[in-house]
Amino acid sequence: MNPVLEVKNLSVIYKTDMETVYAVNDISFSLEKGKTLGLVGETGAGKTTTALSILGLLPERTGQITSGRIVFEDAVLNELSRRELERIRGHRISMIFQDPMTALNPVLTVGDQIAEALELHNEEHLNKWAIEKKVEETLEMVGIPKERKNEYPHQFSGGMRQRVVIAIALVCNPGLLIADEPTTALDVTIQAQILTMICDLQRKYGTSVIMITHDLGVVAETCDQVAIVYAGEIVEYGSLLDIFGGGSHHPYTEGLFGSIPSLTGHAKRLQPIEGLLPDPTDLPAGCKFSPRCKYCTQLCRQKQPPIREQNGHQIRCHYTPDSRTITADAGTARKEDLE
């Protein structure tokens, strides 16, 4: 089956007079129809930048794709003109952002905003009445009574606003939905409602989804494939089972799991990753995780690790769990912390 989206060797920088941020470094992945890919990582890992690159929404002055191809269905997105991209955006590809307020217009009623999205890409040539009808249907689909279509965003709670954003994102039945931390700002009971809704709608319409999150629980509940992102690179990639199963993992992935308190077991001491994310304007040579890695060796500090792959499960590390050992001279970040 042909993938809906294929990102190949994507690198993105933000360049200002002062400095260059290496935000995305040689990221590749593909997404099949109707499937969900999770991009997981901590703040600054490059998740949002990847999403903005796909949508052609990088800040014009500073953001720049330095290499790579983004192929969506039959189009190479990073070679399209702005007008061609605009036609795809909001219609065949939609995005949901973390903060629903940034995506909503405060002076338009929610009904008008959904209608606007419909009119912008009105390929079925719906008339006013049909659009109004579709707006009401869409609101009910995301669990908002249609009587509330004449209210403004500020009259809604955070959860309801995010529902409106989802309604706008899905009203044109896009082939690809990019959800950037769609529930991070919401309470867990509302998060559960929203995630269930996204999954239900996805199944109904066969939408492909990129789910961006820092929450491994959200990934486990929604994704088919998972990419763990660190300092602009995918350090581990695989199926849900590859990532959450007991097999071998990248040291960073192990660190992430060691950092989350357990919901079931007894209070063990957490096993955090020492140190901090590297400075994105001055990334370490060799493995980007090496300053924080407890298995780091001379080789790691000098040479970029290769991707090892086994049945589609990829790990970017010089070593396997069998060939690595905890090293005394491990990462510099660790020593600095103890100093």
Added chain:
Amino acid sequence: MSNALLEVRNLKKYFNTSAGLLHAVDDVSFSLQAGSTLGIVGESGCGKSTLGSTVLFLNEPTGGEILFHGDDITKMKKREFHRIRPRMQMIFQDPYSSLNGRMSVHQLIAEPLIVNKICHSKQEISQRVAQMMDTVGLASRLANAYPHELDGGRRQRIGIARALILEPEFVVCDEPVSALDVSIQAQILNLLMDLQDSMHLTYLFITHDLSVVRHISQEIMVMYLGQCMEKAPADELFTNPMHPYTQALLAAIPVPSADSRHKRRELLQGEVSSPVNPKPGCRFAARCPHVSAECCSGSIPLTEVKPGHFVSCLHCR
């Protein structure tokens, strides 16, 4: 319990708003033994932060008693209260907004000592600040750095140092790790637990993160619209949740394991209602799957259904 470090009885905090009287904290009671942690969980707006700041008397309570070592601080004279103030401290969610950006790390950590007139000589201050920086894991080379030059984890270490330099007995931690990435969050949680052991601290730990609250607390209180719905020892609450709200909350947590995909669950419908002029009866009635006519009339008492396990629900007896 006479040997409790802190005992809070029927605490209320109401705010006057244009829409009416907002019941932010409404009749909450608990007691805390020295050296233990009570976790407070609940969704946004349920009154966790208001509870924390009212217990510390940063807000004047609308009603109720706060006994610190048996003395009611709501009835204390100013002078007396100022004497015990340093023994009760607070750690905030976003240390950035609570730190003066023009002060260096050293100045920020020294400030409580100076304000409370605890140290007088420069040398003694320097010594205590250096010691505290070491305790919370801030490298000494950062003494002259400013908060904006530091990452969130280090800023939180400053917030912790400021709270602990006065050697308090009781600390309210209001979402101290919520703004941090998981790998940094784990570092700070370990630090807080180590400090609790070494300094014999008592925590009121506020969070909306259920895995964090289970990890750090001995006892947990679940709040909803200003009231306590359920209170139990941590393991008991997670293995045997009784209140329908607690059950829904636990069921809603996404679990990071391979068999979670497409897990179907009972979803809690609707959203939290308004805390302004709440209706009589159970605060959770509007969303409760087991609601009956009885639930909507009188007030629902918090009842001890098992030793140490308290529930506020007519249908859990």
